[in-house]
Amino acid sequence: MTQDTEMKDNPTMPSQSLPPPPPSTLHHLKEIASVIENGSKSNEVRRIGRAVRLTIALRKRLTASVLSSFIDYALIPGSDPHPVLSSYLHKEDDQAMETDTGISAAQTQGKPLSPELEIYCYFVVLLFLIDNKRYNEAKDCSSASIIRLKSLNSRTVDVIASRLYFYYSYSYELTGDLSEIRGNLLALLRITTLRRDELGQETLLNLLLRNYLHYNLYDQAEKLRSKAPRFEAHSNQQFCRYLFYLGQIRTIQLEYTDAKESLLQAARKAPVAARGFQIQCNKWAVIVRLLLGEIPERTVFMQRGMEKALRPYFELTNAVRIGDLELFRSVAEKYATTFNADRTHNLIVRLRHNVIRTGLRNISISYSRISLIDVAQKLRLNSANPVADAESIVAKAISDGAIDATLDHANGWMVSKETGDIYSTNEPQLAFNSRIAFCLNMHNEAVRALRFPPNTLKEKESAEKRRERQQQEQELAKHIEEDDDDDF
Numbered sequence: 001m002t003q004d005t006e007m008k009d010n011p012t013m014p015s016q017s018l019p020p021p022p023p024s025t026l027h028h029l030k031e032i033a034s035v036i037e038n039g040s041k042s043n044e045v046r047r048i049g050r051a052v053r054l055t056i057a058l059r060k061r062l063t064a065s066v067l068s069s070f071i072d073y074a075l076i077p078g079s080d081p082h083p084v085l086s087s088y089l090h091k092e093d094d095q096a097m098e099t100d101t102g103i104s105a106a107q108t109q110g111k112p113l114s115p116e117l118e119i120y121c122y123f124v125v126l127l128f129l130i131d132n133k134r135y136n137e138a139k140d141c142s143s144a145s146i147i148r149l150k151s152l153n154s155r156t157v158d159v160i161a162s163r164l165y166f167y168y169s170y171s172y173e174l175t176g177d178l179s180e181i182r183g184n185l186l187a188l189l190r191i192t193t194l195r196r197d198e199l200g201q202e203t204l205l206n207l208l209l210r211n212y213l214h215y216n217l218y219d220q221a222e223k224l225r226s227k228a229p230r231f232e233a234h235s236n237q238q239f240c241r242y243l244f245y246l247g248q249i250r251t252i253q254l255e256y257t258d259a260k261e262s263l264l265q266a267a268r269k270a271p272v273a274a275r276g277f278q279i280q281c282n283k284w285a286v287i288v289r290l291l292l293g294e295i296p297e298r299t300v301f302m303q304r305g306m307e308k309a310l311r312p313y314f315e316l317t318n319a320v321r322i323g324d325l326e327l328f329r330s331v332a333e334k335y336a337t338t339f340n341a342d343r344t345h346n347l348i349v350r351l352r353h354n355v356i357r358t359g360l361r362n363i364s365i366s367y368s369r370i371s372l373i374d375v376a377q378k379l380r381l382n383s384a385n386p387v388a389d390a391e392s393i394v395a396k397a398i399s400d401g402a403i404d405a406t407l408d409h410a411n412g413w414m415v416s417k418e419t420g421d422i423y424s425t426n427e428p429q430l431a432f433n434s435r436i437a438f439c440l441n442m443h444n445e446a447v448r449a450l451r452f453p454p455n456t457l458k459e460k461e462s463a464e465k466r467r468e469r470q471q472q473e474q475e476l477a478k479h480i481e482e483d484d485d486d487d488f
Helices: 002-009 012-016 025-042 045-057 064-074 081-086 094-100 115-131 135-150 158-174 178-194 198-214 218-227 236-252 256-269 275-291 311-322 325-334 336-342 345-366 372-379 386-400 427-448 463-479
Strands: 369-371 405-408 413-416
Touching: 025 045, 025 064, 025 115, 045 115, 045 158, 045 463, 064 081, 064 115, 081 115, 081 135, 115 135, 115 158, 135 158, 135 178, 158 178, 158 198, 178 198, 198 218, 198 236, 218 236, 236 256, 236 275, 256 275, 275 311, 275 345, 311 325, 311 345, 325 336, 325 345, 336 345, 345 372, 345 386, 345 413, 369 372, 372 386, 372 413, 386 405
Parallel strands: none
Antiparallel strands: 369 413, 405 413
């Protein structure tokens, strides 16, 4: 009897120790909605930014049924955006809707419709449509959200609005209709400038630069960039994009030194998770450094997760380093598809002159005197008159200061001069000066990037507010490295 009693009592013990079930996606969305409402009432932009970061973490778990339930909870059924957003969500899983729905729409009818929450509903629905590759519907949804944003002038809306601007352009880019919204983007840039929406200005400026560069309109992109307000870098991600676009423009304009600085800075500032963006920055930076006559270090191509993507550029760098024109041609033909996809093929055509110059520099170092016929053979010049071409190439290199040699036209020789001590020149001083300038510039940018929470009232905070502030700071520190990583 005692054993039977114990056996009856024991099954009840594990049920008391079972952990509670994890909160559903709809529950998380409702918590985010409460954060947005609190941020709207207290006029705290940081709360809205926190809500957006939490949404990015939930992005892969969004479904049509969950979003439909959330829209019924957040919006008044008789309001204008409710039927518009509901039309994009096909109710496929009724059982999930019944289990997830905790508050009916009738309970939300007494609430005033918050503009921040309305724009947030547009944002989550747009994320869902893009992730499910329903790009035409995403275009319609983003266009409707932009029309609604034009009538709102609130700083608490600006954080969500900047994301909507990005996905508005992204949805049109995915469908190949990017040129259709250029005029609308310019109008939005004018509106955000008049409203002093700095984050919106930075986002729209980058979107316009991307729009122009997509169609190879580099001159128009430079005119816009030069006349736009100074980029203050309120968002690290937007600043990285701006530096990348600026590096592309400078490269096409043959300003390789400025382009190299912008591209390397963009690669350093990019988040760790933005691997694709870092690869693009490194591809352009490698080409620019080769055009400058520099040879990138081997570690650039051996970065974790980038070896396969940078392999064509590694072989190209090896051909330039050796100065082998035939190897350079074979690499350019082998990876022509990759270079065209990266839009670097035109830049690689410019590298032919650098390959010849590098090979000529190696020859001048190896030989004190060499005939122009041998120079043409070593450079593998395939032309009707290779000796004449070699003579003109050597003369141009001597006049540019690339090699320290003289040309004997009578005997057809190139006579190299003895190399002097480089430490007797100003080269070391210039190298140290560039390093010092780089460190000082990095220090100044770090100081300018410092941010402090608003503390104008100087009031003593309560214990509850202190705990809430500390919790927000911990979450901010946790998400700071992956903020907006999906946008790259």
